[in-house]
Amino acid sequence: MKKIIPLLLLSALITLPLIAADRRAMTADDLWAMKRIGDLALSPDGRWIAFSQTCYDMQKNSGNSDLWIMPAGGGEPRQLTLHPQYDGAPQWLPDGSALSFLSSRSGSNQLYCLPLEGGEARPVTSLPVDVEDYLWSTDGKQLLFIATVYPDAPTLEESAARVEKREESPVKARTSEQLFFRSFNHYREGMRSHLFLCNADGSGLRDLTPGEYDTPPLDLGGARDFALSPDGGEVAYVRNIDPMPAAQTNNDLFLLSLKGGEPRCITTANKAVDNHPLYSPDGRWIAYKAMSRPGFEADQEELMLYDRASGRSRSLTASFDSKIGEMIWAPDGSSLYLTAAHQARECIFRVDVATAAVTEILHQHVNSAITISPDGRTLYFKQQSATAPDDIHSLDLASGQVRQLTAVNQPLLDQLALNPAEEFWFTSFDGKKVHGMLVKPPFFDPAKKYPMIYLIHGGPQGAFEDGFHYRWNPALFAAPGYVAVFVNFRGSTGYGQAWTDAVSRDWGGGPYKDLMAGIDYLLKTFPFIDGERMAAAGGSYGGFMVNWIAAHTSRFKALVTHAGVFDQISMYGATEELWFPEWEFGGVPYQKPELFKKWSVSSCVDNFKKFRTPTLVIHGEKDYRVPYTQGLQMFTALQRMGVPSRILLYPDETHFVLKPQNARLWWQEVHGWIGRWTGSSQD
Numbered sequence: 001m002k003k004i005i006p007l008l009l010l011s012a013l014i015t016l017p018l019i020a021a022d023r024r025a026m027t028a029d030d031l032w033a034m035k036r037i038g039d040l041a042l043s044p045d046g047r048w049i050a051f052s053q054t055c056y057d058m059q060k061n062s063g064n065s066d067l068w069i070m071p072a073g074g075g076e077p078r079q080l081t082l083h084p085q086y087d088g089a090p091q092w093l094p095d096g097s098a099l100s101f102l103s104s105r106s107g108s109n110q111l112y113c114l115p116l117e118g119g120e121a122r123p124v125t126s127l128p129v130d131v132e133d134y135l136w137s138t139d140g141k142q143l144l145f146i147a148t149v150y151p152d153a154p155t156l157e158e159s160a161a162r163v164e165k166r167e168e169s170p171v172k173a174r175t176s177e178q179l180f181f182r183s184f185n186h187y188r189e190g191m192r193s194h195l196f197l198c199n200a201d202g203s204g205l206r207d208l209t210p211g212e213y214d215t216p217p218l219d220l221g222g223a224r225d226f227a228l229s230p231d232g233g234e235v236a237y238v239r240n241i242d243p244m245p246a247a248q249t250n251n252d253l254f255l256l257s258l259k260g261g262e263p264r265c266i267t268t269a270n271k272a273v274d275n276h277p278l279y280s281p282d283g284r285w286i287a288y289k290a291m292s293r294p295g296f297e298a299d300q301e302e303l304m305l306y307d308r309a310s311g312r313s314r315s316l317t318a319s320f321d322s323k324i325g326e327m328i329w330a331p332d333g334s335s336l337y338l339t340a341a342h343q344a345r346e347c348i349f350r351v352d353v354a355t356a357a358v359t360e361i362l363h364q365h366v367n368s369a370i371t372i373s374p375d376g377r378t379l380y381f382k383q384q385s386a387t388a389p390d391d392i393h394s395l396d397l398a399s400g401q402v403r404q405l406t407a408v409n410q411p412l413l414d415q416l417a418l419n420p421a422e423e424f425w426f427t428s429f430d431g432k433k434v435h436g437m438l439v440k441p442p443f444f445d446p447a448k449k450y451p452m453i454y455l456i457h458g459g460p461q462g463a464f465e466d467g468f469h470y471r472w473n474p475a476l477f478a479a480p481g482y483v484a485v486f487v488n489f490r491g492s493t494g495y496g497q498a499w500t501d502a503v504s505r506d507w508g509g510g511p512y513k514d515l516m517a518g519i520d521y522l523l524k525t526f527p528f529i530d531g532e533r534m535a536a537a538g539g540s541y542g543g544f545m546v547n548w549i550a551a552h553t554s555r556f557k558a559l560v561t562h563a564g565v566f567d568q569i570s571m572y573g574a575t576e577e578l579w580f581p582e583w584e585f586g587g588v589p590y591q592k593p594e595l596f597k598k599w600s601v602s603s604c605v606d607n608f609k610k611f612r613t614p615t616l617v618i619h620g621e622k623d624y625r626v627p628y629t630q631g632l633q634m635f636t637a638l639q640r641m642g643v644p645s646r647i648l649l650y651p652d653e654t655h656f657v658l659k660p661q662n663a664r665l666w667w668q669e670v671h672g673w674i675g676r677w678t679g680s681s682q683d
Contacts, residue, residue, distance in 0.1 A: 025479040041091050098113040128157050138232065149207075216237070219577065230283040273299070297579065300321070389417040391406045456542035512596045519531075623654050
């Protein structure tokens with residue numbers, strides 16, 4: 001298989017110019033016309049795959065999710081739900097007789113079941129609060145679910161009544177006596193997420209995690225942070241009971257016997273992140289993920305195995321230097337399958353329980369939502385690349401053969417001129433090797449020179465990958481006639497933990513030098529890049545880096561900074577996750593202000609008037625991670641220094657731009673600004 005892939009890629013590159021002649025450049029409307037496959041659910045007999053699919057309507061400025069089903073061996077998908085409200089999160093009943101799902105059709109998010117033999121979906125829950133996530137017991141007689149409630153409310157009805165009263169009140173003031181009173185994009189209003197248990201018919205409701213703690217925690221969780229043992233007698237869940245959870249990453253794993261007794265923490269010794277419990281099929285083990293450094297949210301996660309009989313844990317991936325994503329058990333319990341970041345890809349690996357051997361079984365592109373057939377012979381998953389959004393694929397574990405099972409966007413993709421991401425490596429300022437990718441514009445002519453957009457990822461412990469990003473899409477950046485380039489500078493994930501660590505306490509140092517070394521390499525290596533017409537754009541940490549670039553170089557003709565940090569001290573006082581800046585800058589700014597000041601763009605604003613790079617500032621007013629005042633401060637500084645600048649402020653967006661019409665405006669503003677200053681406007 002590995003020998004065939006380069007030949008296929010070569011063939012695609014040879015035929016691309018011929019295909020592109022009948023196609024057109026992608027637009028923002030095309031991006032939002034793409035159908036987005038969500039959760040997958042394989043039936044217990046392995047015959048059917050149910051999945052959610054979201055479609056967006058630009059005119060309505062909203063999206064809707066419905067359920068679909070298809071044969072696991074391949075075939076035409078069939079739509080199961082047509083309701084104008086949300087239908088998603090499909091799971092099969094353990095006996096395979098029906099498909100359960102969450103739906104908002106009743107006005108709140110409740111659980112429904114759709115019989116396989118046909119008929120209307122019937123409600124399983126009719127609760128006064130939303131069901132947020134759920135899990136069936138292996139015998140189908142019990143249901144675990146998550147709901148957000150007032151922890152001191154004696155009933156769900158009382159909790160719902162308080163919410164209604166609050167929403168109807170003309171007074172919108174908020175009070176709190178502790179941090180984490182808001183999180184990412186919403187205020188908590190004194191509520192907590194709790195784990196509940198009930199019978200399959202909704203009766204016998206129990207709050208398994210009462211009190212003032214969130215289960216699951218607000219952040220740093222796994223794909224699902226609760227699980228039920230195969231025999232139905234025990235629940236595993238994750239919560240953070242630290243007195244100051246806003247400043248600690250100490251998520252712990254607890255076990256609770258459903259026969260009675262107090263919950264028991266099995267990760268007390270580890271003061272860093274523990275999450276994502278998974279019982280083995282025979283119930284002997286609990287697999288989970290664990291970090292080792294308290295306070296560091298991007299630490300290396302290890303796959304741990306807890307022996308329920310002995311109470312001891314051991315690592316299966318101590319020598320595996322990659323960021324682990326999802327994980328599932330093989331049906332026979334002899335191994336686990338997991339996704340992990342590796343050089344701008346999300347690959348799939350097998351981990352042997354007995355030997356701890358880790359084997360890569362799928363390398364190419366970005367893979368997610370892995371599930372396995374009951375006989376253990378086939379993996380099913382979603383795969384995307386720079387030229388195609390997610391489709392469902394299968395992998396025969398014996399032969400290694402990959403099959404694409406869906407092509408939900410093929411009619412639209414057939415109209416678009418999309419070029420694949422091409423990778424390169426270069427030597428940075430200190431001799432380290434740095435990886436990057438570039439996407440050429442539609443109808444690329446090697447004899448011409450093209451302006452370049454340098455894309456800078458957020459995190460900073462993140463990466464640009466060979467995927468179809470729905471916000472920072474390289475193909476759409478390239479569409480008007482740009483070469484889109486992204487470099488995974490130090491701090492990026494997928495290149496070993498030492499590389500990821502290298503950004504901490506050095507925000508504007510090594511990463512900035514990597515990016516500048518990348519420019520030198522690109523201009524020397526690719527003659528079609530016009531070094532006199534370059535722009536840079538980034539969001540979150542990438543926005544910080546663009547702000548930093550504005551104060552340190554004149555190499556770019558235009559800059560775009562989205563949700564970027566401007567002043568680290570005022571950022572610390574307004575963000576909701578305190579562990580992050582405290583780790584990145586070595587403490588709290590009141591006691592250790594040195595790095596907060598050193599890596600604040602506010603400390604070098606006077607350089608703006610030296611370089612005078614035209615800058616577009618973008619921010620959402622509901623962004624609580626990087627509060628929008630950071631964007632206001634950046635824009636104010638640019639204006640006061642006499643730098644050509646423009647601000648795009650969204651009162652109804654958060655850290656991301658998620659509404660279709662707002663996103664269309666975002667792309668118009670970004671392309672318009674870059675085109676205006678690089679002399680490549682398409683108007």
